[in-house]
Structures are given as structure tokens and as C-alpha cells.
Amino acid sequence: MKLKALLVAGSLVLAALGLTLTNAQGTTQNQTIAQIVATNPNFSTLLSALKAAGLEETLSGPGPFTVFAPTNAAFAKIPKADLDKLLANKQELTKVLTYHVVAGRVPxxxxxxxxxxxxxxxxxxxxxxxxxxxxxxxxxxxTTVDIQARNGIIHVIDTVLMPK
Structure with a gap:
């Protein structure tokens, strides 16, 4: 009897988790890539960079885009002086950011x-x-794949990609 109760409780927990994950995924599917980046605290540096480059509106557009999105930790790997210099140079920043974007939806x-x-x-x-x-x-x-957005898909990466 105790085993049966545990199995039922475990099933309910798994079902609740499944509903939570489904609902979270459904939430992101209704958002644009820019909205997902703006609402995720792990992407605050990326959001600042997108704003500085004037690309936030582009990633709110119809797309579809595939974005390899660096986290704050990825940006933290860049020495602060170099990152500040990059953020202040709109042309170079745009190059770096668009190097993280592939046209189309690539799961x-x-x-x-x-x-x-x-x-x-x-x-x-x-x-x-x-x-x-x-x-x-x-x-x-x-590090994380297939975050679905209304206008594309996000794959999270741990290091900023630099075009050569």
C-alpha cells in the first residue's frame, strides 16, 4: 500500500513538472527572441549589447532566426577593458552580434x-x-538548446564567438 501511494505521488509530481515545462515552453513560443533575452537575467549583458548595437528591434522582427546566445558568464570571459571597448564601438559590436545569428530556424x-x-x-x-x-x-x-521563440530559436552558448 505504501509503495502504491509513493508511485501515485511520484506520478503526480512528474505530471506537475511536465505541465510546468510545457507551460514555460509555451510561454517562450509566444515571445520574440528579443523578448526572451530581455526577460532572462542570464542574458542581461547580451541585452545591453543588442541595445547598444541597435539590434533589439531586428530580433523582435519576423525572422526566423537562430541565435547562439552567450550568457553573462560567457561575456565575463572577455577582459573588462576589451568588453567595454567592444560595447562602445557600434560597428564592431554589430559584427560580433550578427556573427551569433543564422538566418532561418535551425533546431x-x-x-x-x-x-x-x-x-x-x-x-x-x-x-x-x-x-x-x-x-x-x-x-x-x-549548453542549452531549442528555446523556441515566435520568430526563431535560441541555443545558449558559454563563450562569445568572435569573427576572425
Missing amino acids: SSQVVNLKEAKTVEGRSITIEVKDGKVILNGNSTV
Whole structure:
């Protein structure tokens, strides 16, 4: 009897978690990429950069876009003086940010089969799968995949991609 009660309770917890995850995903699907970035505290540096470059409106547009979105921790890997300099140079900042965007909706199921992807900036990023992880340009790991937005998809990365 005790085992049956535990199984029922466990099932209810799993069902509740499933509903929460589904509802959270449904919430992001109604938002644009820019709105998701604006409401996620892990992307506050990315949001500041998008505003400084004047790209927030673009990522609110129809798309579709695939964005490899660096977290605050990814930006923190850049020395502060270099990051400040980048944020103050709209042309260079735009280059770096558009290097994180691929035209179209590219889910993780497709990303893992690619060797490279051409970015909106014009250059390609390299893609490889090592030990089950997706690595971009040999140094940036995709940590979260397939965050669905109304106008595209976000894959979270742990290192800012710099065009060469």
C-alpha cells in the first residue's frame, strides 16, 4: 500500500513538472527572441549589447532566426577593458552580434549534422560534436538548446564567438 501511494505521488509530481515545462515552453513560443533575452537575467549583458548595437528591434522582427546566445558568464570571459571597448564601438559590436545569428530556424537536431553554418555577419562558424557536446569554433559549447521563440530559436552558448 505504501509503495502504491509513493508511485501515485511520484506520478503526480512528474505530471506537475511536465505541465510546468510545457507551460514555460509555451510561454517562450509566444515571445520574440528579443523578448526572451530581455526577460532572462542570464542574458542581461547580451541585452545591453543588442541595445547598444541597435539590434533589439531586428530580433523582435519576423525572422526566423537562430541565435547562439552567450550568457553573462560567457561575456565575463572577455577582459573588462576589451568588453567595454567592444560595447562602445557600434560597428564592431554589430559584427560580433550578427556573427551569433543564422538566418532561418535551425533546431539542435539539424545543428548536430552540420560542419559549419553561415552567419548573418557573412562568415561561417564551425560546428563539431565532441563527446556528445556541440562545440562552435573549437571553443564555445552549446549548453542549452531549442528555446523556441515566435520568430526563431535560441541555443545558449558559454563563450562569445568572435569573427576572425
